[in-house]
Amino acid sequence: MNKAIFSIIGAIIIFSSGVLAQNSQNVDYTKFVNVFIGTGALDANSLSGSNFPGACMPFGLVQLSPDTREYPDDPCSGYDYKDSTILGFSHTHLNGTGCPDLYDFLFMPYGGDKKWQAGSDDGKTKGFRSHFSHSNEKAYPGYYSVVLDDYNIRAEMTATEHCGMHRYTFAKADTYHLIIDLEHTLIKDSPYRYSKIISAQVRVVDNKTIEGYRIVSGWAKLRKVYFRAEFSRPFDSQVMKAGSNEFQNIPVANHSDLKIILNFDQNNNMPLLVKVGISSVSAEGAKENLNAEMKDFNFDGISVQANKAWNKELSCIDISGTARQKSIFYTGLYHLFIQPNNIADVSGNYLATDNSIQNAPDKKHYSTFSLWDTYRAAHPLYTLVQEDRTAGFINSMLRQYKTYGYLPIWQLWGTENYCMIGNHAIPVIVDAFLKGIKGFDYEEAYQAVKASSTTSHKNSPFNVLDKYGYFPEDLQTQSVSLTLEIAYDDWCVAQMAKKLGHEADYKFFLNRSGDYKNLFDKTSGFFRAKDSRGEWINPFNPLEYGGNGGFPFTEGNAWQYLWYVPQDVPSFIDLMGNDQKFVEKLDEFFTLDAKPGDVNGNASGFIGQYAHGNEPSHHVVYLYDFTSQPWKAQYYSAKIMRELYNDQQSGYSGNEDCGQMSAWYIFSAMGFYPVNPANSVYCFGSPQLENATINLANGKQFKVITNNLSTDNIYIQKIILNGKPYQKNYIAHKDIENGGVIEFFMGKTPNKKMATYEKPLMIAGEL
Structure with a gap:
């Protein structure tokens, strides 16, 4: 069953790439782009380009990309090609910088009854980290996908200028979950590179919508970022984790260490889609961005639009x-x-x-x-x-x-x-x-x-x-x-x-x-x-x-x-x-x-x-x-x-x-x-x-x-x-x-x- 579903998804990807509207010379410039260039170092004595492989639009607000480190620091993009596990997918990243920041609103799907695991000193055990293989990882301008091997889930990402869309395909009809981590950021105790969550909030609007914000002081001081997430199907229950406390099915929580886990009943093998709008101004701004740029859950349509936008820019x-x-x-x-x-x-x-x-x-x-x-x-x-x-x-x-x-x-x-x-x-x-x-x-x-x-x-x-x-x-x-x-x-x-x-x-x-x-x-x-x-x-x-x-x-x-x-x-x-x-x-x-x-x-x-x-x-x-x-x-x-x-x-x-x-x-x-x-x-x-x-x-x-x-x-x-x-x-x-x-x-x-x-x-x- 899972192979058949993943084959269908792959066919959609190929079809989407093939039907791109071409420029006047009928050239698809995006096919020359390798988004993995610069995501790793040649050897231990070299520096990484510190680039990320995830989905974004030209000059856009959202960079929806995987993070392979609990405390993204070096490389500062949050992703290192040498790593073998993924912690989750956050919505903002820096491209090639020598200092780290952003990594807003980490999303990670998982299956079964696995419990949350606190972070370790090596930064490799936090949460619901999953192994992955580069052979099951694909990306091109405006699109990213990977198979999370520990859960047999295919995670796909695409983006508009202010929004990101996730598509999670589950290999079997079973209970599954989605954690959203508002605390995820760079290391907290370094004298040079540090980050402090001043406050964060998550609010349940209804059983298909949540929203929230966080105020972070890191490389950028007192940075405010808001999000609104809408789901293609309702979640059945949720748990708020505010520091060491857990709260079942409450409508709102505030804390500097804040997470929400959404629980979904059997999925009948249908993908879960999530569209997320973000804003640097307000929750209302995040909602308006989402309403303007992602009116529905047409993942493939958004991916094609993103790729077309990149092709236009690259044709210069x-x-x-x-x-x-x-x-x-x-x-x-x-x-x-x-x-x-x-x-x-x-x-x-x-x-x-x-x-x-x-x-x-x-x-x-x-x-x-x-x-x-x-x-x-x-x-x-x-x-x-x-x-x-x-x-x-x-x-x-x-x-x-x-x-x-x-x-x-x-x-x-x-x-x-x-x-x-x-x-x-x-x-x-x-x-x-x-x-x-x-x-x-x-x-x-x-x-x-x-x-x-x-x-x-x-x-x-x-x-x-x-x-x-x-x-x-x-x-x-x-x-x-x-x-x-x-x-x-x-x-x-x-x-x-x-x-x-x-x-x-x-x-x-x-x-x-x-x-x-x-x-x-x-x-x-x-x-x-x-x-x-x-x-x-x-x-x-x-x-x-x-x-x-x-x-x-x-x-x-x-x-x-x-x-x-x-x-x-x-x-x-x-x-x-x-x-x-x-x-x-x-x-x-x-x-x-x-x-x-x-x-x-x-x-x-x-x-x-x-x-x-x-x-x-x-x-x-x-x-x-x-x-x-x-x-x-x-x-x-x-x-x-x-x-x-x-x-x-x-x-x-x-x-x-x-x-x-x-x-x-x-x-x-x-x-x-x-x-x-x-x-x-x-x-x-x-x-x-x-x-x-x-x-x-x-x-x-x-x-x-x-x-x-x-x-x-x-x-x-x-x-x-x-x-x-x-x-x-x-x-x-x-x-x-x-x-x-x-x-x-x-x-x-x-x-x-x-x-x-x-x-x-x-x-x-x-x-």
């Missing part, structure tokens, strides 16, 4: 390449489009940072801004393929400025968590402004950018910077990284001020953007920390790593932060001495394998001191384009794509970080990358795709054609743009935006004539 770039390349590329786009997340209800209501309920006119209010990561390549890629949403992202950032006083640093669930350093909403806004993206108020955005560069706040005491011309380590930790990163942000502010006619501001911020020079030690050849007396802090070891405080460098060392002057590379080359010395230092960077005993948990994917698994290194390959040896950018970019990405669960060399690792590959595979994310210039590397067509928002297409491509042919021999020879080591955004065709001709050996090609422009105004 059409490529030709190997199966491996397509899998990495389109899975990368998929990961890129999971967030930022629209946390507004279907009504447009959202909870502002001052805890007032506001309304977004376009029904979109985005959060999950991992800006220290994503400003580098993810947001520049959004400006190419998500132009309308880019304006929505910026309007959402501006709403935080209005209620909070400055732009987001790392915003989660609409609240600021101050993770990481710098104020990197600034380059995102300035980049969109300089590219002429419409849909937000430029002057209002400038005022927000300026305020965020002058109003002192956590990790950004601008009064200290203005006094010393750098951040002294004895007054502000992470001082070198902060000085360098804020210098870049200041350059961005200056460009926007200049174009809008704020001449005094332009001069101030342009001058402050040169403060990085105050920490360069010509004797050692590195940026180093000084104290408030202007003295170098000793001892100094350029190989020593810092984390997120208590050290001059953030998630890196002096080698990795040596190259962080994206706004002023020509001047930095002069500071290093000359072109030859700059190239020699770059060469040493990529070949020096020495490492201290502890390289920090964020460092991975090494080529010498280059660590592709974390963001400070991401632009460094392309600095060769500013030198007399640009072909080395081609060599190392090809090496990284081929060695540090794959199409298996270990597909990323570090945390995927909300699309940044993917964006690096997507840009680089097409042959170019934004060293300075806000100057509308892309530096050339080694194109790896036979063809790539970017379908632009203005209706035009920009095509990349790579001739003579092979494993050995990694070097550009010549370039033709729109039928004419092209002798630059970069391409401007305006050339892409205007549409056209660029052709690369590849060979086995470097074309050293490229040393005479025009170097990348650095001043946005020159474009």
Whole structure:
């Protein structure tokens, strides 16, 4: 009986995939996506991509996915491909982050008379955990399924923007149960990663409906989330578990450790379907979201809609390449489009940072801004393929400025968590402004950018910077990284001020953007920390790593932060001495394998001191384009794509970080990358795709054609743009935006004539 039922379900899945409405080219891009890429690490010495395999919609609020850990921590997605048991399915997850949070409202079906089991220290025995096999696990964009071996139950998930739907198919007609855990979250007693349930409630509306909420303080402080769940059949009884107390069939319970177990009589082999709406605003909002997006229990129809939505989004770039390349590329786009997340209800209501309920006119209010990561390549890629949403992202950032006083640093669930350093909403806004993206108020955005560069706040005491011309380590930790990163942000502010006619501001911020020079030690050849007396802090070891405080460098060392002057590379080359010395230092960077005993948990994917698994290194390959040896950018970019990405669960060399690792590959595979994310210039590397067509928002297409491509042919021999020879080591955004065709001709050996090609422009105004 169970085999027959599961065969029918499988046939439905195949049929649903086959009847997808196709785009104009009749291509199903979702078939190239492997949602398991990034869900595991290569080995014990590697980092997981920290991605989840569950069902979600592009930029949606819900990510309905399995959790394999009682206290999801590492990987932060809650799912590790190496694990063999599943604890349940929760409705919100982060994609590729280095810190954990969310995991709201864990659902787990089970059969028989098994009793609840409290958690153990190893985090592997809590509740009704079940073994599973990857051979019985299937997933694609908008759909996830697995067989829970301990109960012989097939669990399937799909999603709309604000809702998730479950379908549980039971192998035999027997009593079965569904537990909903409102306490499930990350570890409670860690000094660094912790979560506290402030309060939670579950309420029985009727025998086919429950609703509830929880208030959680974790990475996002005092986060509120509400749910409403409706069932395809009535439950016969229920048990509320509030801490150590159990209550039979009561209508409502409140507790910080709260669960409800729903009991169903014999099921006659019919699946149980559950549709769940969630909201960051109110219980009424969760109900409205559910009524708007899931009017019935048509699981297959919802799954098809989700897959169609993903196919539409993924069609923004059409490529030709190997199966491996397509899998990495389109899975990368998929990961890129999971967030930022629209946390507004279907009504447009959202909870502002001052805890007032506001309304977004376009029904979109985005959060999950991992800006220290994503400003580098993810947001520049959004400006190419998500132009309308880019304006929505910026309007959402501006709403935080209005209620909070400055732009987001790392915003989660609409609240600021101050993770990481710098104020990197600034380059995102300035980049969109300089590219002429419409849909937000430029002057209002400038005022927000300026305020965020002058109003002192956590990790950004601008009064200290203005006094010393750098951040002294004895007054502000992470001082070198902060000085360098804020210098870049200041350059961005200056460009926007200049174009809008704020001449005094332009001069101030342009001058402050040169403060990085105050920490360069010509004797050692590195940026180093000084104290408030202007003295170098000793001892100094350029190989020593810092984390997120208590050290001059953030998630890196002096080698990795040596190259962080994206706004002023020509001047930095002069500071290093000359072109030859700059190239020699770059060469040493990529070949020096020495490492201290502890390289920090964020460092991975090494080529010498280059660590592709974390963001400070991401632009460094392309600095060769500013030198007399640009072909080395081609060599190392090809090496990284081929060695540090794959199409298996270990597909990323570090945390995927909300699309940044993917964006690096997507840009680089097409042959170019934004060293300075806000100057509308892309530096050339080694194109790896036979063809790539970017379908632009203005209706035009920009095509990349790579001739003579092979494993050995990694070097550009010549370039033709729109039928004419092209002798630059970069391409401007305006050339892409205007549409056209660029052709690369590849060979086995470097074309050293490229040393005479025009170097990348650095001043946005020159474009």
